Amino acid sequence: MTTTAPRPEAEFLADTATGLPIPGEPEFSTPEETRRHRKQRLAAALRLFGKYGFGEGISGHISVRDPEHADRFWVNPFGVSFKRVRVADLICVDSTGRVVEGRHRVNPSAFVIHSQIHELQPGATAAAHGHTAHSRALGALGRLLEPIDQEACAFYGRQVLYDEYEGPSVSLAQGRDIAEKLGDNRAILLRHHGLITVGGSLDEAVHWFFTYDSCAQVQLLAHAAGTPKAFSHEQALAAGAGFGDAQLGWFSFQLLWDEIVAEQPDLLDE
Template sequence: MSPSVTRPHARPVYLADTPTGLPIPGEPRFTSHEDARRHRKQRLAAALRLFARHGFGEGVSGHISVRDPEHPAHFWVNPFGVSFHQVRVADLIRVDATGRVVSGHHPINPSAFVIHSQIHHLHPAATAAAHAHTPHARALGALGTLLDPLDQESAAFYGRQTLYDRYEGPSVSLAQGRDIAGALGDNRAILLRHHGLITVGGSLDEAVHWFLTYEHCAHVQLLARAAGTPRPLTHEQALAARDGFGDPQLGAFSFQLLFDEIVAEHPDLLDE
């Protein structure tokens, strides 16, 4: 009789061949830099409109950037002085490594340049970065507290977040931007005490999803602490939840649903 052979367990038919088992499509592929650039700019404009929907505008503060697919040292960002509620693809600007606007007709917010340029420079894998001064993240930062793994969503940041405790006024110097980018490390979120929140990702879709999720989780944590003493996930539970809810592919696809919604509501954002 032949010796027994241990066969690998087949994946159940209801699970897709993805890390999470969810039927998530792969990343789109483009045959030209122009097509890839249009894709990123459309998502950037949509992300800014989503920030407007969530009330993340705070005067002239807040910016989202995405690396240019052809010129990796350049990034696209929302222009200074254009409301999140009104920004279109046509309004976006491309900025080089010196802070010069090389595409577009609007000026750059100095804070956007010093923060985002240094993140993109020091972190080649950070295709995009999102930053705003949101209420619940600011409240959490004022407490000097990061997210606890209170639920599945917050576990996406378990071991992937850091607190930046230094404050020297508005970020307008490259040295301060470099310091923030260095403190980010390999995390996907950095909470700036007395300032706001920054998230990064391998795509704009992913970075913006992490931002929205972090802000919502900060709200949950503040509510839970106000109501009583919340019980967080154990270390093992948090790691298991992070494997699912912290999956980059899931994060990017979650943004796609919001993209479809906001474009249907505000098709003018795609105007070039």
């Protein structure tokens, strides 16, 4: 996912789109190596969701495509706490909802939402969904993120509000509608429900989730305190080009990866 950019004139800037010394994603020679890497990242992301309070009972799921089988994805199992998930607990689900690897069952909502996103959105290697307090509050107001700080501009023109609600998402028709409304956007805020973010890697999708939720908190605080001043269109585009860079999104997750693996190494148990 490395972005090619002209070499900057300043010597202290790196030859990347952002000017930051960001490495490229690792490359693997076999599907097995890629799969193991993705499963490790998935388990780490789930533990991070648990650590940062994104759990809400059985709700919430993160998925990543299988690198070998186009009709399959890996996801957290039903009924296992974010704080307890290990690589060994992850399940692989096919396009019919059948668990083809793993000993746990799949959350029906995880299947109907993630299967449709992976089918309809080729660029969505991974998808993250949670019922966080800030996203639910913002969704209840029917508001998307406003360009009032740099981080929020990562979603400027890349987010959509899903205003339909038919109860818990357990039908393929509803999952498909969500995926269709998402389109090629980076985030979809589900009114009365929660947040979904996607990315070209699991790392990127999860970083966008963390960023969106923190930006929702900032926006709610700002409006509670007064009337925030938004960026101009040109300013929002400039901020989004930096803070919304896909390679930066991927790299930002590496800091979270280092943090959670050092704190909870058992998540890597296979």
